[in-house]
Amino acid sequence: xxxxxxxxxxxxxxxxxxxxxxxxxxxxxxxxxxxxxxxxxxxxxxxxxxxxxxxxxxxxxxxxxxxxxxxxxxxxxxxxxxxxxxxxxxxxxxxxxxxxxxxxxxxxxxxxxxxxxxxxxxxxxxxxxxxxxxxxxxxxxxxxxxxxxxxxxxxxxxxxxxxxxxxxxxxxxxxxxxxxxxxxxxxxxxxxxxxxxxxxxxxxxxxxxxxxxxxxxxxxxxxxxxxxxxxxxxxxxxxxxxxxxxxxxxxxxxxxxxxxxxxxxxxxxxxxxxxxxxxxxxxxxxxxxxxxxxxxxxxxxxxxxxxxxxxxxxxxxxxxxxxxxxxxxxxxxxxxxxxxxxxxxxxxxxxxxxxxxxxxxxxxxxxxxxxxxxxxxxxxxxxxxxxxxxxxxxxxxxxxxxxxxxxxxxxxxxxxxxxxxxxxxxxxxxxxxxxxxxxxxxxxxxxxxxxxxxxxxxxxxxxxxxxxxxxxxxxxxxxxxxxxxxxxxxxxxxxxxxxxxxxxxxxxxxxxxxxxxxxxxxxxxxxxxxxxxxxxxxxxxxxxxxxxxxxxxxxxxxxxxxxxxxxxxxxxx
Numbered sequence: 130x131x132x133x134x135x136x137x138x139x140x141x142x143x144x145x146x147x148x149x150x151x152x153x154x155x156x157x158x159x160x161x162x163x164x165x166x167x168x169x170x171x172x173x174x175x176x177x178x179x180x181x182x183x184x185x186x187x188x189x190x191x192x193x194x195x196x197x198x199x200x201x202x203x204x205x206x207x208x209x210x211x212x213x214x215x216x217x218x219x220x221x222x223x224x225x226x227x228x229x230x231x232x233x234x235x236x237x238x239x240x241x242x243x244x245x246x247x248x249x250x251x252x253x254x255x256x257x258x259x260x261x262x263x264x265x266x267x268x269x270x271x272x273x274x275x276x277x278x279x280x281x282x283x284x285x286x287x288x289x290x291x292x293x294x295x296x297x298x299x300x301x302x303x304x305x306x307x308x309x310x311x312x313x314x315x316x317x318x319x320x321x322x323x324x325x326x327x328x329x330x331x332x333x334x335x336x337x338x339x340x341x342x343x344x345x346x347x348x349x350x351x352x353x354x355x356x357x358x359x360x361x362x363x364x365x366x367x368x369x370x371x372x373x374x375x376x377x378x379x380x381x382x383x384x385x386x387x388x389x390x391x392x393x394x395x396x397x398x399x400x401x402x403x404x405x406x407x408x409x410x411x412x413x414x415x416x417x418x419x420x421x422x423x424x425x426x427x428x429x430x431x432x433x434x435x436x437x438x439x440x441x442x443x444x445x446x447x448x449x450x451x452x453x454x455x456x457x458x459x460x461x462x463x464x465x466x467x468x469x470x471x472x473x474x475x476x477x478x479x480x481x482x483x484x485x486x487x488x489x490x491x492x493x494x495x496x497x498x499x500x501x502x503x504x505x506x507x508x509x510x511x512x513x514x515x516x517x518x519x520x521x522x523x524x525x526x527x528x529x530x531x532x533x534x535x536x537x538x539x540x541x542x543x544x545x546x547x548x549x550x551x552x553x554x555x556x557x558x559x560x561x562x563x564x565x566x567x568x569x570x571x572x573x574x575x576x577x578x579x580x581x582x583x584x585x586x587x588x589x590x591x592x593x594x595x596x597x598x599x600x601x602x603x604x605x606x607x608x609x610x611x612x613x614x615x616x617x618x619x620x621x622x623x624x625x626x627x628x629x630x631x632x633x634x635x636x637x638x639x640x641x642x643x644x645x646x647x648x649x650x651x652x653x654x655x656x657x658x659x660x661x662x663x664x665x666x667x668x669x670x671x672x673x674x675x676x677x678x679x680x681x682x683x684x685x686x687x688x689x690x691x692x693x694x695x696x697x698x699x700x701x702x
Contacts, residue, residue, distance in 0.1 A: 138172070140171055140172045150319045152319060152322070173193075173195075175195070176195070179196075179205075181208070181309040182305055183302050185205065185300075185305075186205055187287060189287055189288075190287070197232075199235065199239050200319065204315055205308075206240040206241075206242075206243035207311075207315055208314075209223075209244070210243060210244040210247035210249045212311045213249050213273050215307075215311070217273075218249070218272075222250030222273065223244055223250070223252070224272045224276075225252070225253045225254060225263075225277075226257070226258045227257055227258075227379075229406060230443060231288065232407075233257065233279070233407070236288065236290070237253065237254070240276050241253045241337050242327070242328045243321075243325065244276075245331040245334075246331065249336075250336060250338075258344070258379055260277055260291075260444045260445060260446035260555065261348075262383060262558075263275055263276075263277045263293070263297075264297035264553060265344075265348050265550075267293055267295065267297040268296065268551070269347055274292065275292070275297070277290075277291040278290060279444035280443075281442060281447070282414060282417070282418070283414070284414050285415075296527070297552060297554060298519070298524075298554060299554065301524065349386060351551070356391075356566075360482070361570050362569075366392035366394075367392060368569075368572070369395060370434060371396045371436065371438075371568075372397050372437070372438045373385065373440070373561070374398065374403075375445070376412060376417070376422065376440055376442060377410075377443070379405070380441035383445070384445065387561070388561065393569075399429055411425055415443050417447055417449025417544055418447070418463075422449070423438060423449070426440060427459045430453075437450060438452075439565070441557040445556075445557040445558055446519075446556065447555060448561055449462070449467070450462050452568075452577065455577070463594075464542045465497055465500070466498075467540075467546070468500075468501070469504070469582070469585060471560070471563060473504055474566075475548075475563070485509065487509055488535055489510045489534065490534045490535070490537065491511070491539060492522050492539030493512065494542065496517055496596075496670040497542040498542065498594055499653045499655065500592055513529065519545060519547065519553075522541070526553060548563060590653075590675060591674065592680070594671065594672040595670075596668065596670045598668050599669065599696075600666055609702060613660075613698050614641055614658070614660065617643055617658060617694075617698075618643065622656075623690060624686070624690050625686055627683075628648065631646045631647065631648055636659075641659055645657070654674060656669070657669070657670045658670075669691055
């Protein structure tokens with residue numbers, strides 16, 4: 130701790146401005162006053178402002194210009210509302226929902242208040258509801274956009290503000306830049322809040338209206354109409370034993386409701402992870418990509434002899450599963466494995482029913498498994514690759530539909546799945562329903578769902594795939610990232626005499642990623658390297674395909690050589 134203040138320091142000047150605000154809420158005021166002798170803390174909290182990007186805002190909660198708090202949320206909400214107005218959407222309005230994180234309801238109400246005071250009609254969820262219901266609600270109510278208060282699967286101290294357009298998809302970069310400009314032009318947010326009408330007044334004026342049961346019923350019916358398969362017998366659904374965990378998030382009610390309506394009556398919920406709790410007390414982080422997230426659910430599944438374990442993250446846009454293998458041990462599947470199972474099940478089911486007409490397409494992120502290439506080729510379905518992020522999947526879906534094609538499904542390796550429901554964001558609720566049906570069909574045929582992966586690999590190719598991160602340290606993380614990427618651009622990694630880099634794709638300026646096509650099974654082997662957008666890490670993805678032993682050995686060789694190359698660059702800095 131230090132008290133050596135520089136009175137000309139911009140961070141200290143901004144801190145003093147916050148300290149002088151008479152209308153500051155008590156919680157924020159106490160936090161600001163508590164750091165009055167801590168110059169390092171003041172510099173951390175006030176030296177920069179949260180940047181509004183394609184994912185909106187996301188940061189730890191707390192007082193300061195680069196933290197999530199009522200004032201940074203109010204500024205984002207006001208700027209977003211002005212963007213909505215500028216595009217003629219004030220009367221159409223916006224839809225707002227939130228998840229189980231600390232302050233999520235408070236931030237949702239502040240967002241509603243700022244937008245309504247700006248003259249934008251607001252449809253506010255009367256309780257926490259997940260991302261897919263927010264995305265669906267935008268379209269259902271004919272709104273011009275929406276906001277989801279969530280930090281997805283980040284640690285408990287985080288929260289966020291995620292913005293959507295009129296079709297229920299997250300904003301694209303040019304739209305986010307326009308919103309950011311509106312935020313920059315606001316002026317003093319404290320004065321704006323002080324002059325604004327209260328939530329109660331805006332509810333009375335019906336500029337804010339609550340939405341609830343009608344949305345639940347409509348969303349449930351949508352999934353029943355689009356996803357309930359006639360290929361799965363009711364008895365098989367009834368007998369399937371499911372352990373489900375919402376990870377103390379917003380998926381609990383909608384997932385259980387949809388599963389019950391579809392005929393899955395043996396759904397058991399992990400007690401300690403059932404109810405909303407922003408502390409996520411039994412979890413390191415509430416992320417269904419992580420194996421340790423499943424500990425309590427697997428313990429319950431072992432006691433109950435469950436056929437499948439399903440988990441959704443706090444805003445229920447992502448989903449993970451664990452399945453018993455031949456020995457009865459539960460295995461947590463990767464996002465790629467789940468996506469592979471889903472794509473084969475959905476396309477195979479449509480083929481059996483004669484529903485593939487030759488104008489279908491699927492979407493997958495560029496750093497996901499290449500198994501969809503094999504599957505789509507077999508069924509005559511076009512496959513589109515995009516950058517990672519549901520906004521890019523949504524853009525590809527819009528483009529495909531404009532060309533008269535029919536969307537089937539899309540996914541990214543980070544456990545995000547989009548199905549043929551019309552919803553343009555990841556939907557863990559819908560994915561849970563389809564995975565349950567897939568598991569019931571497998572069980573009815575006398576097979577474990579886990580075994581279906583081997584059948585798929587035997588039919589197509591074995592995927593040896595891996596992703597890993599390289600943690601970066603030092604005062605200039607951005608500079609370090611750039612140095613590594615620039616070195617790789619100047620000189621390709623040496624992957625040994627047996628592995629040839631046949632082509633390099635550089636994704637600048639869209640994103641800072643290098644993608645290497647490698648010699649291998651029909652040219653499908655690959656390697657990709659990019660900096661993380663949210664953490665001080667370099668992310669590396671790779672996939673090798675063919676016979677299992679050969680593919681695994683190739684993967685091990687590439688992994689070791691890439692690790693050594695990145696380490697050498699870091700050592701040279």
